[in-house]
Amino acid sequence: MKVLFPTIFEKFSFGILRELIKLKKAGLKEIVFLYVIEPEKVIVPKTGELLKSELEKEKKKAEEGFKKWKLLLEEYGIEASYHVKMGKAVEKILETAIEENTDLVILGHRKKRSFFGILFSSLGSTALTFIKVTAFPVLVFPSTFKEHEKVSIFENIILATDLSKNSFRTIEYLLKFQPLIDKVTVVHVLKNGDKDLETEEKLKEIVEHIKSTGIKEATYKIIQNNEPADAILDLAQKENATSIAMGIIGTHEEARMKYNLFWFGSVAQKVTDEADIPVLLVPPEREAKKIEELVEDED
Numbered sequence: 001m002k003v004l005f006p007t008i009f010e011k012f013s014f015g016i017l018r019e020l021i022k023l024k025k026a027g028l029k030e031i032v033f034l035y036v037i038e039p040e041k042v043i044v045p046k047t048g049e050l051l052k053s054e055l056e057k058e059k060k061k062a063e064e065g066f067k068k069w070k071l072l073l074e075e076y077g078i079e080a081s082y083h084v085k086m087g088k089a090v091e092k093i094l095e096t097a098i099e100e101n102t103d104l105v106i107l108g109h110r111k112k113r114s115f116f117g118i119l120f121s122s123l124g125s126t127a128l129t130f131i132k133v134t135a136f137p138v139l140v141f142p143s144t145f146k147e148h149e150k151v152s153i154f155e156n157i158i159l160a161t162d163l164s165k166n167s168f169r170t171i172e173y174l175l176k177f178q179p180l181i182d183k184v185t186v187v188h189v190l191k192n193g194d195k196d197l198e199t200e201e202k203l204k205e206i207v208e209h210i211k212s213t214g215i216k217e218a219t220y221k222i223i224q225n226n227e228p229a230d231a232i233l234d235l236a237q238k239e240n241a242t243s244i245a246m247g248i249i250g251t252h253e254e255a256r257m258k259y260n261l262f263w264f265g266s267v268a269q270k271v272t273d274e275a276d277i278p279v280l281l282v283p284p285e286r287e288a289k290k291i292e293e294l295v296e297d298e299d
Contacts, residue, residue: 001027001176004102004136006034006093006126009065012108015147017069019278020106021076022152026177031073032100033082035062036089059084089126090133097136105136109272110143128269131248137173137282144276153243153278154180158236160187160228160271163202166247170282171206174245178213186210186220187235189228229270236277244271245280 003020007013020031035058042055066082073080085092097105109127127140154177161167174184186206188199203220210218225231236244248268272279 001103002030002032002100003028003104003106004032004034004093004097004100005106006036006089006096007108008035009061010108010110010143012141012143012145015145016106016108016141017072019141019145019147019153021073021078022180023177024076024078025152025179026154028078030079030081032096032102033066033069033080034093034096035066035082035084036092037062037084037086038089039086042086055086090130093126093130094133097134102136105130105134105138107138107140108143109140125273128272131268131272131281131283134248134283137280140272140279140281142276142278145278148242151242152180156183156185156240156242157181158185158187158232158239158241158244160189160232160244160246160267161203161206162188162228162247163199164247164249166249166282166284169284170245170247170280171209173282174280175210175213178215181215183217184210184215184219185235185239185241186218187232188220188222189231190222190224191226191228228267229274232267232271233274236275241277243278243280244275245282246271248281248283 001023003023005017005020007016017031020028037055037058041058042051043049044051062082062084066080070080070082083096085096093105093107096102107127107130109125127138131138131140157174159171159174161171174181186203188203190199199222203222207218207220221235223231223235232244232246235241246268268281272281
């Protein structure tokens, strides 16, 4: 497994790195680091002049940090490499993920607790914007993430499913981390509807499939709530979950994707934005190169 970890060395970044080391048990072999230099930091707005001294300062800062992290990873037998690029963060993350053919992208998401912070939290967020266009699974760590020394974030998982095609892709991807998983709670949220036997049978099949891989405990819950994101977040808190896994889009979004490639389900967005634990998001089938071209065209 190869993961891409873009960072600007926020305070919680090193905690994320220590958490990633635990993924070695699930097959992690290499971490590719990325530092994206914002053009605004090194280019004079009015003249377009490149401030070479500032650019070198940014590069040096990134290289010194990555060399220390690389030495740490060597102690655990994990390979590491890094890139330093200038440009828009989302575009450069996607570009690097394609170049490196990564299996997973790791992103930090700074949560904003003030009224205006909450109101505008999804605007300009690298994590939430990247999720709209990614063709790669993404693991988002909130800035409120608290690392457990021995417990992996995959130990006790809430797996949210609406039985869409994308949610079944999520199940199969999640099982890649089977060696780290002790418990999975599969949750299906009903909006304005009654339970039906067909849904229950499908959930039972999912649970049996999960158990067949050797995971110790797997159960399912059906919750009636007109706010699926709130139901998922509440359950995660009640179950003391260590992470949440879900597809980026659901049943309704799958239909809309025919007209809008970058449709991003509001349930996944709200869960990612409000969760205090990591959220694993799996995208629908998307052609990475095509998405990169569309992102570049929008620039």
